[in-house]
Amino acid sequence: MTYSEKLKNFLTQEIIPDLEEAIDEIFAFIEKSKMASIADKEELKELQEMHSECKDIVSEIESGEMSEEEAEDILNELVDMKSVEQE
Numbered sequence: 001m002t003y004s005e006k007l008k009n010f011l012t013q014e015i016i017p018d019l020e021e022a023i024d025e026i027f028a029f030i031e032k033s034k035m036a037s038i039a040d041k042e043e044l045k046e047l048q049e050m051h052s053e054c055k056d057i058v059s060e061i062e063s064g065e066m067s068e069e070e071a072e073d074i075l076n077e078l079v080d081m082k083s084v085e086q087e
Helices: 003-033 038-063 068-086
Strands: none
Touching: 003 038, 003 068
16 A cells, blocks of 8 residues: 555544544534634634645545655654644
């Protein structure tokens, strides 16, 4: 399996669903409290941007625009971030 395939799988099976879940939770919290703090809005904006970036990366992979070296670098960064998050 190539790094591009591994990155695409990691994004579509783990990262993007996690981001979507976090975005949904913030929307639910805002809906429940009928108010959003500046911090909530900032967090939501950051998560939405990350989600968009992940979708863009998947598109780049699917169109063949991403090199294997770039895919490997991004995959390693994401795996490191995910590992730190789970500790």
